[in-house]
């Protein structure tokens with residue numbers, strides 16, 4: 001916990017640095033996981049597969065239970081997974097969850113996407129602008145810690161279980177639902193990325209390392225609307241992806257675009273030269289131009305000092 005003086009000193013330090021050096025030279029790409037980077041929810045490839053549970057039946061049960069109790073969708077699925085683990089002969093530890101994550105399948109091109117984005121920005125700006133990738137998922141952190149693309153992310157925010165002394169998941173310790181996701185956009189915006197630190201202190205816009213205008217949120221549907229709205233209303237960008245085989249997924253994107261809740265949508269195909277890459281590059285170009293413009297203004301102001 002921070003006492004008031006500690007926070008003040010930190011913010012003084014930041015503002016002194018902000019005067020001397022341009023601190024807003026990074027772009028943030030923030031991703032949802034299930035349905036955005038992978039076709040199916042991560043539980044289907046991992047814990048449900050391991051327990052031999054039919055994914056369709058499980059998610060139907062979650063939906064029925066939510067309709068019956070009016071409970072939170074995330075808490076309900078997390079509780080039902082604990083129930084299933086308890087009644088199963090299989091003991092699944094945290095390490096098991098991490099290992100199972102290697103079975104996750106991605107949309108085409110996902111695994112090389114991050115390097116391509118980084119290279120694009122580096123070449124375009126001769127290294128003056130950097131890219132950070134973040135993941136905010138309602139899924140399980142224990143699984144995401146084992147995914148092959150984890151090193152691409154500066155931070156992974158996700159729901160989390162408490163594991164007891166027998167390494168059994170017993171209770172949720174962090175639950176990230178649609179609206180809770182937006183908190184993490186502000187963490188990225190303010191550079192207060194550690195969830196143990198308070199996010200609510202005031203911070204002037206010019207001290208925030210990632211202004212919303214340098215932020216792009218990529219999601220796949222209605223559960224991403226709060227994040228898309230926060231990003232866009234604050235001057236940032238939002239893109240939705242859809243699965244061409246699922247008509248519902250396309251109509252959701254069309255609705256989001258008609259309501260101006262997203263800037264673009266594209267098939268969830270991350271391969272080189274596809275629509276998604278092309279559209280994201282258009283947004284990257286706008287963000288790059290903003291940063292270079294602001295950098296130059298910053299240099300000018302320093303000359304005036």
Ligand SMILES: [Mg+2]
Nearest residue numbers: 032034035220
């Ligand atoms: Mg999703």
